Amino acid sequence: MPQLNENFLKLEKNYLFINIAKKIKAYSDANPDADIIRMGIGDVTQPIAQCVIDAMKKGADEMAVKETFKGYEDSGAGYDFLKEAVSGYYSSFGVEIKPDEIRINDGAKCDCGNIVDIFGNDNVVLITDPAYPVYVDTNLMNGRRVIYADSNEQNSFAAMPDESVHADLIYLCSPNNPTGSVYTKDQLKEWISYAKKNNAIIIYDCAYEAFITEEDIPRSIFAVEGSRECAIEMCSLSKTAGFTGMRCGYTVIPDELTAKASDGSEVSISQLWGRRQGSKFNGVSYPVQCAAAAVFSEEGLKQTSENIKYYQQNAKVIASALDEMGIKYTGGKNSPYIWFKCPNNMSSWDFFDKLLSEANVVGTPGSGFGKNGEGWFRLTAFGDSERTKEAMERFKALKF
Amino acid sequence: MPQLNENFLKLEKNYLFINIAKKIKAYSDANPDADIIRMGIGDVTQPIAQCVIDAMKKGADEMAVKETFKGYEDSGAGYDFLKEAVSGYYSSFGVEIKPDEIRINDGAKCDCGNIVDIFGNDNVVLITDPAYPVYVDTNLMNGRRVIYADSNEQNSFAAMPDESVHADLIYLCSPNNPTGSVYTKDQLKEWISYAKKNNAIIIYDCAYEAFITEEDIPRSIFAVEGSRECAIEMCSLSKTAGFTGMRCGYTVIPDELTAKASDGSEVSISQLWGRRQGSKFNGVSYPVQCAAAAVFSEEGLKQTSENIKYYQQNAKVIASALDEMGIKYTGGKNSPYIWFKCPNNMSSWDFFDKLLSEANVVGTPGSGFGKNGEGWFRLTAFGDSERTKEAMERFKALKF
Numbered sequence: 001m002p003q004l005n006e007n008f009l010k011l012e013k014n015y016l017f018i019n020i021a022k023k024i025k026a027y028s029d030a031n032p033d034a035d036i037i038r039m040g041i042g043d044v045t046q047p048i049a050q051c052v053i054d055a056m057k058k059g060a061d062e063m064a065v066k067e068t069f070k071g072y073e074d075s076g077a078g079y080d081f082l083k084e085a086v087s088g089y090y091s092s093f094g095v096e097i098k099p100d101e102i103r104i105n106d107g108a109k110c111d112c113g114n115i116v117d118i119f120g121n122d123n124v125v126l127i128t129d130p131a132y133p134v135y136v137d138t139n140l141m142n143g144r145r146v147i148y149a150d151s152n153e154q155n156s157f158a159a160m161p162d163e164s165v166h167a168d169l170i171y172l173c174s175p176n177n178p179t180g181s182v183y184t185k186d187q188l189k190e191w192i193s194y195a196k197k198n199n200a201i202i203i204y205d206c207a208y209e210a211f212i213t214e215e216d217i218p219r220s221i222f223a224v225e226g227s228r229e230c231a232i233e234m235c236s237l238s239k240t241a242g243f244t245g246m247r248c249g250y251t252v253i254p255d256e257l258t259a260k261a262s263d264g265s266e267v268s269i270s271q272l273w274g275r276r277q278g279s280k281f282n283g284v285s286y287p288v289q290c291a292a293a294a295v296f297s298e299e300g301l302k303q304t305s306e307n308i309k310y311y312q313q314n315a316k317v318i319a320s321a322l323d324e325m326g327i328k329y330t331g332g333k334n335s336p337y338i339w340f341k342c343p344n345n346m347s348s349w350d351f352f353d354k355l356l357s358e359a360n361v362v363g364t365p366g367s368g369f370g371k372n373g374e375g376w377f378r379l380t381a382f383g384d385s386e387r388t389k390e391a392m393e394r395f396k397a398l399k400f
Numbered sequence: 401m402p403q404l405n406e407n408f409l410k411l412e413k414n415y416l417f418i419n420i421a422k423k424i425k426a427y428s429d430a431n432p433d434a435d436i437i438r439m440g441i442g443d444v445t446q447p448i449a450q451c452v453i454d455a456m457k458k459g460a461d462e463m464a465v466k467e468t469f470k471g472y473e474d475s476g477a478g479y480d481f482l483k484e485a486v487s488g489y490y491s492s493f494g495v496e497i498k499p500d501e502i503r504i505n506d507g508a509k510c511d512c513g514n515i516v517d518i519f520g521n522d523n524v525v526l527i528t529d530p531a532y533p534v535y536v537d538t539n540l541m542n543g544r545r546v547i548y549a550d551s552n553e554q555n556s557f558a559a560m561p562d563e564s565v566h567a568d569l570i571y572l573c574s575p576n577n578p579t580g581s582v583y584t585k586d587q588l589k590e591w592i593s594y595a596k597k598n599n600a601i602i603i604y605d606c607a608y609e610a611f612i613t614e615e616d617i618p619r620s621i622f623a624v625e626g627s628r629e630c631a632i633e634m635c636s637l638s639k640t641a642g643f644t645g646m647r648c649g650y651t652v653i654p655d656e657l658t659a660k661a662s663d664g665s666e667v668s669i670s671q672l673w674g675r676r677q678g679s680k681f682n683g684v685s686y687p688v689q690c691a692a693a694a695v696f697s698e699e700g701l702k703q704t705s706e707n708i709k710y711y712q713q714n715a716k717v718i719a720s721a722l723d724e725m726g727i728k729y730t731g732g733k734n735s736p737y738i739w740f741k742c743p744n745n746m747s748s749w750d751f752f753d754k755l756l757s758e759a760n761v762v763g764t765p766g767s768g769f770g771k772n773g774e775g776w777f778r779l780t781a782f783g784d785s786e787r788t789k790e791a792m793e794r795f796k797a798l799k800f
Binding site: 003122133247310 | 418443446449460461465466469473507521537554568599601645659678683689690795
């Protein structure tokens with residue numbers, strides 16, 4: 001009889017967003033005429049830039065011709081043209097990453113979830129709370145001990161290290177999902193110093209870096225000194241260029257990053273991850289890689305930044321409405337997420353139900369991201385601009 | 401200090417095909433004028449059918465328009481239109497699979513490698529030897545005990561169960577990679593009966609099913625009675641439709657498939673796998689799914705079958721040359737692989753070196769697939785037809 005990985009049975013049965021989808025379905029089945037505005041799941045709504053689509057179609061055409069047909073990718077880690085484009089993108093904000101330190105994948109979530117394969121199960125994993133559920137769930141699936149660093153109102157939802165606590169793996173996300181908070185360079189220096197003291201590795205998720213507007217907020221952990229010996233970075237085109245349905249991201253593992261095996265040998269993390277991917281991954285679709293490379297072209301960056309500005313305007317609309325109502329929040333400035341305290345000290349799910357049933361607006365209950373999220377709520381700026389305005393009008397009209 | 405998953409350190413450092421690539425590179429660096437014919441890695445060479453590319457471009461165009469833009473897929477398991485197309489394909493050879501029993505993925509290798517996540521590490525894993533290295537490596541990565549069922553000359557490289565041995569998870573591949581052997585319905589019945597006696601689950605890889613020409617050879621394990629309670633099937637469009645660089649496959653988990661948890665509860669394998677994918681996967685690129693669905697259209701199947709016939713003709717060329725030389729082989733009839741005994745009782749790698757250096761032809765050493773592969777060699781029929789003929793002429797001219 002196959003023994004199951006029973007760690008799965010200890011997880012919540014469903015992923016947060018699947019639960020939300022079920023609640024919405026139940027409500028709209030009962031109220032078929034309700035005009036629901038979705039500001040829950042962090043999915044984009046603006047179409048992909050035309051020059052990016054043109055590049056994908058060109059790549060598709062190549063697949064129809066014997067001379068230009070592409071089969072398996074040799075490395076499975078991405079074509080050079082795309083790795084060079086990503087490397088150039090990093091350079092544009094002053095961070096030098098070699099193309100071969102970049103591995104192309106089918107989205108940051110996949111690598112974020114799978115990276116744990118290369119680590120043992122006895123590591124202590126430190127995750128900020130609240131957090132993107134993938135960090136927690138994928139570690140619990142292997143039975144690892146997860147400890148939390150509190151993000152809360154006192155620290156503006158940007159948790160800092162507790163020197164009295166030991167950790168081996170540390171998950172950081174900036175701009176943060178769900179709280180929209182960002183780490184400054186000095187704060188990241190503290191985390192890097194903590195990681196080095198603990199010989200820990202930081203798994204840094206910067207999927208929302210394109211939303212950073214302030215000069216002194218790093219767009220990559222590799223903008224901060226000392227990070228190359230202790231960090232892995234994961235980013236994605238999902239939010240940068242509307243690729244949630246296209247599926248392309250990248251992971252950066254610096255050549256310097258190693259860990260000691262029990263026999264004392266130094267093991268390259270990049271090589272270990274390459275070995276994992278060699279057996280469990282086979283590269284990203286060639287036309288998708290063509291599209292991704294076009295995002296980083298001059299025209300691609302120009303067209304794509306229009307979408308980012310559009311969402312940033314939505315963030316302002318949400319933030320202004322909250323200001324008007326006197327509701328406390330983080331995010332919205334360097335982030336597409338706005339994280340606010342539920343009015344009237346309501347619980348996250350109670351407020352979710354009220355917002356859905358009385359305003360027909362869907363958001364994400366903060367408690368779904370961890371205990372410190374209780375009483376807080378996330379709205380995303382990824383919606384349509386008129387609908388976002390309409391949603392905030394309905395929110396303002398709520399009676400408590 | 402992060403503890404590594406030290407099971408990785410016990411694996412061979414490099415994946416078989418990476419080693420071969422290195423040997424080829426060393427040879428061609430030393431012999432830049434050598435006209436090397438590659439019949440090693442099982443990669444296709446014919447371009448993708450035009451109607452499939454047209455469907456991909458149409459899907460790409462939809463991504464550029466707000467009204468038809470697609471973001472995250474709700475389930476991450478594939479759009480209904482594709483799951484229904486795959487279900488219809490199964491029906492066309494008499495196998496009924498519900499669309500919701502099908503999960504779309506980015507290639508059979510990925511699911512084949514990742515499926516082990518949902519099983520405990522104390523399972524006994526039975527793998528036929530020789531085998532596709534992914535089955536073995538991904539289990540060794542979790543420290544599972546792997547036992548082998550011998551495929552050899554005596555059983556025409558189609559291993560059968562040994563009733564005296566217990567296993568919890570069983571990997572079968574038909575048409576087989578690397579040996580080209582196929583299981584008959586009666587042979588699969590024996591495996592299913594063995595699995596049921598052991599309460600085991602069969603992981604059935606039929607990535608090469610499109611090459612089956614004989615009526616009585618099942619194209620799916622679900623064509624065989626009793627399989628729905630004990631099997632998971634993985635298939636791919638890589639070989640069916642030239643998708644090695646497009647990345648799309650599918651996994652079938654029947655609703656009936658369950659396993660008992662240690663508390664005695666019945667756990668749905670499909671739900672468990674869904675929970676895994678919910679945290680570590682985010683669906684296949686929408687335009688790729690559009691392309692995949694077009695493969696199963698009437699026109700798609702027609703155009704695609706032309707490519708299959710082209711490769712089948714190559715297989716005949718290889719088989720005829722071996723017949724002429726009096727070399728024993730399996731495969732080639734219901735499979736794109738031809739698996740033969742190295743001439744003169746040479747070892748697999750010795751023959752690899754001779755074939756590369758004296759005929760400038762690349763194949764795959766059988767020993768790379770397991771101990772029973774020693775002294776055997778794999779050639780693929782996925783090459784260009786003229787080059788395949790040329791390769792076999794050079795092979796015939798070799799002096800031993």
